[in-house]
Amino acid sequence: MPRRAVVVGAGPAGILASVYLTQLGFDEVVVYERREEPGEEQRGSQHSYPMVLSSRAMMAFADAGVAPACTSEAAGAIPCGGHFASGKLRTGGGDPRVPLPAELVTWVVDRVGLAADLLAEARRVCPDRIRFVFGAALAELDLAGRRAVFQVGPAGKQEQVVESGYELLVGADGANSAVRGFMQAQVPGFRTQLLYNSPARYKTFHGLPRDPPGDSGQELVPGIGQHRPRQHLYWFDHRLGPMVTFWLTADGRLDGLVSKVTDWEPSSLSSRISSVHPSIPAHLVEAIVAQVGEQPGSGAEGAEAGGSRFGRILTCSALHGPRCVLLGDAAHPVTGHLGQAEGFLSCSGS
Known part of the structure; x- marks a missing residue:
């Protein structure tokens, strides 16, 4: 058998x-x-x-x-290759040019x-x-x-x-x-x-442009145009929220998620991200809100209304x-x- x-x-x-x-x-x-x-x-x-x-x-x-x-x-x-926290590279200590021992290598x-x-x-x-x-x-x-x-x-x-x-x-x-x-x-x-049941919820966004539009010249972090897919995570966090996380996909675009948010109304969310994280370029804030913002009374429920739980x-x-x-x-x-x-x-x- x-x-x-x-x-x-x-x-x-x-x-x-x-x-x-x-x-x-x-x-x-x-x-x-x-x-x-x-x-x-x-x-x-x-x-x-x-x-x-x-x-x-x-x-x-x-x-x-x-x-x-x-x-x-x-x-x-x-x-x-380390994570960017509010635009600054964090490698966990040590010279980023020196290869890490196998037990310390991580993958995004x-x-x-x-x-x-x-x-x-x-x-x-x-x-x-x-x-x-x-x-x-x-x-x-x-x-x-x-x-x-x-x-x-x-x-x-x-x-x-x-x-x-x-x-x-x-x-x-x-x-x-x-x-x-x-x-x-x-x-x-x-x-x-x-x-513990996390009160934090998140919504994801996808396919945002890595390169700034026109001649604005404002990048998410300096030199991101030379970064490889999933080489880094790009964190923008605040004690009271929101937290915005980006990463580069294989096609060179930016995916990510937004969390620590209580008000998903587009104008409120846009204002909050811009004021708390001024280093996030305006064109990315606009694109994020277009995907994750939620109009009051839209009838969305569950994950569509409040995102998914972290854990x-x-x-x-x-x-x-x-x-x-x-x-x-x-x-x-x-x-x-x-x-x-x-x-x-x-x-x-x-």
Whole structure:
């Protein structure tokens, strides 16, 4: 009888876990993801945001035998060269001309791009043993019977119900994990505690010009025209907000996000960004507000009205149940301030 594992969630942690599961001897790994397959068109969604990966993530990738293009110098990526805070380069100390030791090298990636690159790597290293099903939301989970039921199909259209048995089920479905919810309902003594739920929300913007228009000559930071994609993050922060973060994409344009905002009304937001961060050029402020501003009474709700949450801190009384285990943000969601790559390390320990 072939050994089958089911993974719920095809984010970076879930994809990496699927590769590890084949190394653990599973003959078939099926990965179900409620969203559509990550690709270029998803990089402009609210679910794409910058991540800074440390050597811990790179070690987990190496152990799995994968080399995502966004962290591969052979594929043209370059390590992070420090971050600009309000226009000033911060390298963490030391001479920026001296190469950092491997354990201190970091990589700036976007979440959707990383997922797409890991997906390509999983299909490369395990073409016959890992199967991905996108647009598949977990509807039922019977832990005692080892049975998972998914609703598969585009949102708002006729859905197909798919049932899958398994020897092991992995919940890698994020901070709002459905698997964790089923475990809490079915596993005696299993409980969770929400320690912190970030009040900060963010909205993303995309495709802004790096070069100033006409003869204005005002750049986001001096010399940005010579910077490489994802070589730096460009932070503009203020204690009372807003915080604006930029990064260069592969096509030389600026993507980013705005957070620590309570009033998204365009004129108010524009005035606040300009007054708090006068070094951000006016043409960029205008372009940002055009994408993220929200008119009062527009009828937008949820993420469209207030953006997406940054994160939460939650603990579980256990990270496993009968033939199931939680990984990544499903197991231990954290905020960005606590660092990233913990999810990848938990995959390697599965």
